[in-house]
Amino acid sequence: xxxxGQHLGRAAGGTVTPTSxxxxxxxxxxxxxxxxxxxVSRSRADIAEATGLHRATxxxxxxxxxxxxxxxxxGVEHVGAVGRPRRPVALHGAHVGALGxxxxxxxxxxxxxxxSGRILVERRIGFDTMGSGPDRSLHRLGTxxxxxxxxxxxxxxxxxxxxxxxxxxxxxxxxxxxxxPNLNWHNLPLAARLSATLGSPNVPVMVDNxxxxxxxxxxxxxxxxxxxxxxxxxxxxxxxxxxxVDGRLLRGADGFSGEVGHLPVDxxxxxxxxxxxxxxxxxxxxxxxxxxxxxxxxxxxxxxPVSDPEERAKEISRGLVEGDRHMMYAVAQVGRWLGLGxxxxxxxxxxxxxxxxGYFATLAEWLLPHAQExxxxxxxxxxxxxxxxxxxxxxxxxxxxxxxxxxVNQLIDDxxxxxxxxxxxxxx
Amino acid sequence: xxxxGQHLGRAAGGTVTPTSxxxxxxxxxxxxxxxxxxxVSRSRADIAEATGLHRATxxxxxxxxxxxxxxxxxGVEHVGAVGRPRRPVALHGAHVGALGxxxxxxxxxxxxxxxSGRILVERRIGFDTMGSGPDRSLHRLGTxxxxxxxxxxxxxxxxxxxxxxxxxxxxxxxxxxxxxPNLNWHNLPLAARLSATLGSPNVPVMVDNxxxxxxxxxxxxxxxxxxxxxxxxxxxxxxxxxxxVDGRLLRGADGFSGEVGHLPVDxxxxxxxxxxxxxxxxxxxxxxxxxxxxxxxxxxxxxxPVSDPEERAKEISRGLVEGDRHMMYAVAQVGRWLGLGxxxxxxxxxxxxxxxxGYFATLAEWLLPHAQExxxxxxxxxxxxxxxxxxxxxxxxxxxxxxxxxxVNQLIDDxxxxxxxxxxxxxx
Numbered sequence: 001x002x003x004x005g006q007h008l009g010r011a012a013g014g015t016v017t018p019t020s021x022x023x024x025x026x027x028x029x030x031x032x033x034x035x036x037x038x039x040v041s042r043s044r045a046d047i048a049e050a051t052g053l054h055r056a057t058x059x060x061x062x063x064x065x066x067x068x069x070x071x072x073x074x075g076v077e078h079v080g081a082v083g084r085p086r087r088p089v090a091l092h093g094a095h096v097g098a099l100g101x102x103x104x105x106x107x108x109x110x111x112x113x114x115x116s117g118r119i120l121v122e123r124r125i126g127f128d129t130m131g132s133g134p135d136r137s138l139h140r141l142g143t144x145x146x147x148x149x150x151x152x153x154x155x156x157x158x159x160x161x162x163x164x165x166x167x168x169x170x171x172x173x174x175x176x177x178x179x180x181p182n183l184n185w186h187n188l189p190l191a192a193r194l195s196a197t198l199g200s201p202n203v204p205v206m207v208d209n210x211x212x213x214x215x216x217x218x219x220x221x222x223x224x225x226x227x228x229x230x231x232x233x234x235x236x237x238x239x240x241x242x243x244x245v246d247g248r249l250l251r252g253a254d255g256f257s258g259e260v261g262h263l264p265v266d267x268x269x270x271x272x273x274x275x276x277x278x279x280x281x282x283x284x285x286x287x288x289x290x291x292x293x294x295x296x297x298x299x300x301x302x303x304x305p306v307s308d309p310e311e312r313a314k315e316i317s318r319g320l321v322e323g324d325r326h327m328m329y330a331v332a333q334v335g336r337w338l339g340l341g342x343x344x345x346x347x348x349x350x351x352x353x354x355x356x357x358g359y360f361a362t363l364a365e366w367l368l369p370h371a372q373e374x375x376x377x378x379x380x381x382x383x384x385x386x387x388x389x390x391x392x393x394x395x396x397x398x399x400x401x402x403x404x405x406x407x408v409n410q411l412i413d414d415x416x417x418x419x420x421x422x423x424x425x426x427x428x
Numbered sequence: 429x430x431x432x433g434q435h436l437g438r439a440a441g442g443t444v445t446p447t448s449x450x451x452x453x454x455x456x457x458x459x460x461x462x463x464x465x466x467x468v469s470r471s472r473a474d475i476a477e478a479t480g481l482h483r484a485t486x487x488x489x490x491x492x493x494x495x496x497x498x499x500x501x502x503g504v505e506h507v508g509a510v511g512r513p514r515r516p517v518a519l520h521g522a523h524v525g526a527l528g529x530x531x532x533x534x535x536x537x538x539x540x541x542x543x544s545g546r547i548l549v550e551r552r553i554g555f556d557t558m559g560s561g562p563d564r565s566l567h568r569l570g571t572x573x574x575x576x577x578x579x580x581x582x583x584x585x586x587x588x589x590x591x592x593x594x595x596x597x598x599x600x601x602x603x604x605x606x607x608x609p610n611l612n613w614h615n616l617p618l619a620a621r622l623s624a625t626l627g628s629p630n631v632p633v634m635v636d637n638x639x640x641x642x643x644x645x646x647x648x649x650x651x652x653x654x655x656x657x658x659x660x661x662x663x664x665x666x667x668x669x670x671x672x673v674d675g676r677l678l679r680g681a682d683g684f685s686g687e688v689g690h691l692p693v694d695x696x697x698x699x700x701x702x703x704x705x706x707x708x709x710x711x712x713x714x715x716x717x718x719x720x721x722x723x724x725x726x727x728x729x730x731x732x733p734v735s736d737p738e739e740r741a742k743e744i745s746r747g748l749v750e751g752d753r754h755m756m757y758a759v760a761q762v763g764r765w766l767g768l769g770x771x772x773x774x775x776x777x778x779x780x781x782x783x784x785x786g787y788f789a790t791l792a793e794w795l796l797p798h799a800q801e802x803x804x805x806x807x808x809x810x811x812x813x814x815x816x817x818x819x820x821x822x823x824x825x826x827x828x829x830x831x832x833x834x835x836v837n838q839l840i841d842d843x844x845x846x847x848x849x850x851x852x853x854x855x856x
Contacts, residue, residue, distance in 0.1 A: 024480050052452050169809050178812055229681040243776070245673060245680075252673075252778020253657040256809040259775040264768055264806055267694055276806065340692055347687040348671070348776060350680020378692055378704065381597050381684040384606055 026416045028053060032061050033070065033091065033412045041074045041088035062089055068419050069095060070115065091116045096411065096418050097157035099148055100404030102165035102210060102397075103141050105130050105182050105237065106309070110148045111400040114157045115408055115418075117221075121151045124396055134185050142197035149198075159203055160411055160418045163403030164190060165210040167238060172255040175207045181273070182238050206406065210234065211258055213402030214357060214394070215242025216249055220405045222394050224353040231351045232392070233260065233341075235360030237286050237309055243349065261285070263344060265337070283337035286312065286359050293319070293330035313359040320366050328366075335367040338389075339374025346379045346387045357392040364391035454844045456481060460489050461498065461519065461840045469502045469516035490517055496847050497523060498543065519544045524839065524846050525585035527576055528831030530593035530638060531569050533558050533610050533665070534737070538576045539828040542585045543836060543846075545649075549579045552824055562616050570625035577626075587631055588839055588846045591831030592618060593638040595666060600683040603635045609702070610666050634834065638662065639686055641830030642785060642822070643670025644677055648833045651821050652781040659779045660820070661688065661769075663788030665714050665737055671777065689713070691772060693765070711765035714740065714787050721747070721758035741787035748794050756794075763795040766817075767802025774807045774815045785820040792819035 031051050036042060042050075048058040065071040072092040093115025100111040106128060112121035125144060129137045141164075149159050168180030175191025191205040215232035224230055230244040241258035243250040250257045261281040262274055269278025282288055286309050293316050319327040342354050360367060368389045379385055392398060411418050459479050464470060470478075476486040493499040500520035521543025528539040534556060540549035553572060557565045569592075577587050596608030603619025619633040643660035652658055658672040669686035671678040678685045689709040690702055697706025710716055714737050721744050747755040770782050788795060796817045807813055820826060839846050 027480060052455060169812065171812075178809070241776070245678060246676070248674070250673060250777070252813075253780040253815075254778055254809065254813050256813045257776060257778040259778075259808045262806075262808045263772055263775055265692065265695075268696055274808070344691055344772065345776070347691055348669070348685060348773070349678070350682055350685040350687075352681040378690075380687045380690045380702070381606070381682070384597065384599075385680075385682050385684045387681075 022416075026414055028057065028061055029065065029415045029419075030413050032058065032065065033415055036071060036089065036091040037408075037412055041090040043088045046088075064419075065089075065415075069093065070415060070419070093411075093418075094118070095157055097149075097152045097159035098404045098407035098411065099145065099152065099159045099162045100165070100213070100400040100402065100407065101141065101145060101148075101162065102213075102400040102403065103127075103129055103137060103183075104165075104167055104210065104399075107396065108141060108144050109397050109400040110144060111397055111404045112148050112152045112157075112159070113404050113408065115411060117405075117408065120155045120157055121148050122397060123148070130183050134183075134188050137183075138190070138193050138197065142194060145194065145198060161407035162194070162198075162203060162205045163213065163407045164194065164205065164207045165213040165399035165403045166190065166207060167210045167234075167236075167240060169256055169259075170207050170209050172206065172208055172251065175205060177207065182236075204410075206403075206410070208403065208406065209240065209242070209255075209258070210399040211240035211242035212249055212251070213242070213400075213406060214392075214398035215244050215258075215355075215402065216405050217394055217398045217402035218242075218355045218392060219244045219247070219249075221401070222355060222392055222398070223390055224355055227353045229350060229352045230355060231258075231345050231349065231353075232355045232357065232398075233360065235284075235286070235356055235358030235362075239281050239285055239341075241345070243345075243351075245349065260341060260345070263341065265340060265344075280337070280341045284334055284341060288337075289316065289330055289334045289359070289363075292333060293327045309359065310362075313362045317363055320363070331363060331366040332370050335370025336374045338367060339371035339376075340378060342371060342375045342387070342389060343378030346375065346385060347381075350381070350385055351387050354387060354389050355392050356389060357394070357398055361391040361393075361395075450844075454842055456485065456489055457493065457843045457847075458841050460486065460493065461843055464499060464517065464519040465836075465840055469518040471516045474516075492847075493517075493843075497521065498843060498847070521839075521846075522546070523585055525577075525580045525587035526832045526835035526839065527573065527580065527587045527590045528593070528641075528828040528833070528835065529569065529573060529576075529590065530641075530825075530828040530831065531555075531557055531565060531611075532593075532595055532638060532827075535824065536569060536572050537825050537828040538572060539825055539832045540576050540580045540585075540587070541832050541836065543839060545833075545836065548583045548585055549576050550825060551576070558611050562611075562613050565611075566618070566621050566625065570622060573622065573626060589835035590622070590626075590631060590633045591641065591835045592622065592633065592635045593641040593827035593831045594618065594635060595638045595662075595664070595668060597684055597687075598635050598637050600634065600636055600679065603633060605635065610664075632838075634831075634838070636831070636834065637668065637670070637683075637686070638827040639668035639670035640677055640679070641670070641828075641834060642820075642826035643672050643686075643783075643830065644833050645822055645826045645830035646670075646783045646820060647672045647675070647677075649822075649829070650783060650826070651818055652783055655781045657778060657780045658783060659686075659773050659777065659781075660783045660785065660826075661788060663712070663714070663784055663786035663790075667709050667713055667769075669773070671773075671779075673777065688769060688773070691769065693768060693772075708765070708769045712762055712769060716765075717744065717758055717762045717787070717791075720761060721755045737787065738790075741790040745791055748791070759791060759794040760798050763798025764802045766795060767799035767804075768806060770799060770803045770815070770817060771806030774803065774813060775809075778809070778813055779815050782815060782817050783820050784817060785822070785826055789819040789821075789823075 044058050048055045070093045071089045073087050074090045096115040102109045108125045108127050110123040169178040177185050177188040177190050190207045195205050211234045218232050228247045232242040234240045239261040241260035243258045262279040265280050266278030270282050272279035272282045371389050472486050476483045498521045499517045501515050502518045524543040530537045536553045536555050538551040597606040599606050605613050605616040605618050618635045623633050639662045646660050656675045660670040662668045667689040669688035671686045690707040693708050694706030698710050700707035700710045799817050
């Protein structure tokens with residue numbers, strides 16, 4: 001009697017969702033595309049069987065999608081002796097682009113794909129976002145986006161949506177960065193500003209938290225892809241979390257879920273940059289590791305984050321390879337705190353896999369054994385709730401990749417937008 | 429561009445769900461019943477519009493459901509000048525019973541309803557479960573269940589499913605209590621044992637965590653019913669959590685989500701009964717309050733929980749009314765720790781409402797102001813992520829009520845089981 005993700009009844013009198021025939025067409029087109037997104041290729045009969053739609057309805061929908069080149073036929077597949085040959089179709093949309101961007105403390109990254117996920121552009125550009133302030137940062141982001149759009153267009157794909165990842169609390173519905181502590185941005189209407197800079201008001205821009213979008217990338221194409229209960233932790237100066245529950249990104253009531261960095265874990269702990277005491281970030285953020293592992297590097301001028309974080313992580317990695325005992329001690333200590341934070345996640349979410357990125361991934365072989373041991377000690381369900389830490393292999397491109405995936409998901413959720421607004425592609 | 433609960437795409441090659449015509453019929457019957465569960469009454473045309481099913485399909489499904497008395501017609505509603513009169517239908521199933529039970533440290537509670545949620549039996553029986561051991565406890569539970577079933581049958585409803593709430597880690601798929609620390613039960617096959625005791629192998633028994641089921645009851649019919657992001661906290665000697673996310677009960681990978689009691693919140697804190705240090709339960713469990721508020725009552729023989737917890741909570745309540753400063757101090761302290769734990773929940777889940785039960789509800793007017801203040805101080809998103817603590821008004825019946833709701837949800841998710849197995853009711 002499994003009830004995973006069961007929708008609960010509630011008191012009578014809830015809101016009604018009116019469904020017009022346009023909405024029904026949209027829902028059915030989306031149903032077919034979602035099914036094809038999750039499979040290599042499928043026959044019309046397979047689609048009808050899996051979706052519960054009538055065969056004739058599926059044929060009409062597929063014809064429309066073929067006409068718009070959002071799907072394509074992929075050869076002939078014979079079934080049985082009496083069956084007619086079934087021509088499978090696959091997701092296509094080579095002319096429909098999805099652009100993902102990430103703007104973080106010291107870089108901008110870009111990931112552009114077409115509707116089927118084929119990668120068209122992937123870049124990472126060093127940029128001092130924090131030092132540049134929001135105006136110059138947005139200008140730079142706009143330039144990078146324009147270049148990526150040109151590259152995608154020259155590959156035949158016109159971006160139909162743009163996603164931007166930011167290390168921030170984001171008002172997703174309005175596309176506003178509410179607060180980005182490490183960028184020092186407050187209430188920045190990023191979606192509107194970027195749209196204006198690009199001069200393309202018809203291409204929707206969505207903004208989301210970097211850890212949320214990296215979690216989407218991990219779920220879509222990372223080392224633990226397809227794991228329905230998965231959490232992603234960023235390992236930078238700040239630590240953020242993206243949470244996948246039942247194969248869905250958890251947003252919560254306002255889009256502010258997964259704020260792991262400031263979980264209170266030590267009432268007697270050090271003062272955090274946020275003003276509170278004993279936040280988890282003060283135990284596992286890169287600054288905490290640097291402070292213990294290489295104290296001579298830790299004291300940057302007040303208010304500034306660790307300088308050149310990647311270089312610091314690499315230095316520590318070199319020290320560990322050389323057997324530096326001071327550094328060994330430091331990673332053991334940080335690893336245990338990582339495990340403690342992981343146990344909070346597992347006790348609450350019963351997560352199967354915690355994928356770690358950033359410096360956690362760089363130092364995974366030293367950090368994760370300690371983290372795993374502490375996790376197992378602190379999880380109440382013990383061995384019954386198996387959860388493992390694992391290092392991401394998506395590197396610094398995870399969030400921009402996730403942003404592009406999110407755009408693809410939105411286009412597939414409402415394909416009529418691309419079917420009605422993008423010029424029909426030339427037939428070759 | 430809201431994306432609440434969006435289903436994410438994943439790497440190609442996922443499992444296929446084959447859909448037969450029987451499965452399609454089941455899905456459509458369920459779709460109609462779910463729609464009626466969430467509304468007082470609806471016309472066939474309304475149902476067709478809201479579900480996207482054809483009018484003729486809806487008429488056939490409704491005819492079948494009327495024949496089985498799972499729905500009933502509820503009068504005539506006229507629409508417009510040219511429209512034909514629409515006869516709305518409503519959820520019925522007065523002959524289909526759902527029995528919810530809870531077995532906890534010192535009581536057994538019962539909540540029986542029919543398919544439409546009409547209450548047929550509600551009882552609470554004091555019982556020393558911990559002192560009685562599993563065999564005698566199961567015997568007593570069986571007797572209570574049999575009596576409830578008789579009461580329901582005499583009201584015309586034959587139980588089609590039984591749900592049991594236990595303060596435990598539960599293997600929901602197998603109906604086994606993995607570990608109930610406060611009952612001292614280990615790997616108890618509760619579903620199978622209760623089925624055997626009742627001699628009704630065709631009535632499915634499901635077992636779940638008490639906090640999970642209380643959360644379902646709160647979402648279905650509590651003070652914050654219908655709030656999609658809601659967390660329920662039990663306030664007993666032990667503290668458990670049930671988590672509703674996007675209107676669904678969060679179970680996690682193995683059904684062990686919401687284990688709030690042993691979140692590590694103080695590395696320098698007291699040793700917990702679980703062997704770890706500084707668990708949240710050591711700060712907010714009833715024993716913590718009693719220890720500070722009335723130290724003369726706190727030292728029960730080692731290993732036993734606080735004796736007569738409800739009486740202790742009432743004594744403290746009386747002391748607070750009288751202005752006892754020692755008790756005032758104690759509730760302020762426990763209230764702040766309650767707020768700290770709440771902030772962990774809100775930082776991770778971005779929950780809108782935290783409903784508290786048990787002694788937290790009894791002492792709500794003294795505890796919750798302190799908890800709310802601390803919550804607001806510790807939530808990273810600040811005022812942007814509004815969450816309020818509120819006291820449950822479902823009392824000790826929350827979990828058994830939730831268990832009955834869960835049975836109703838399961839029957840509605842697969843109505844063919846009741847349509848095929850329960851004798852067709854006599855037509856009056």
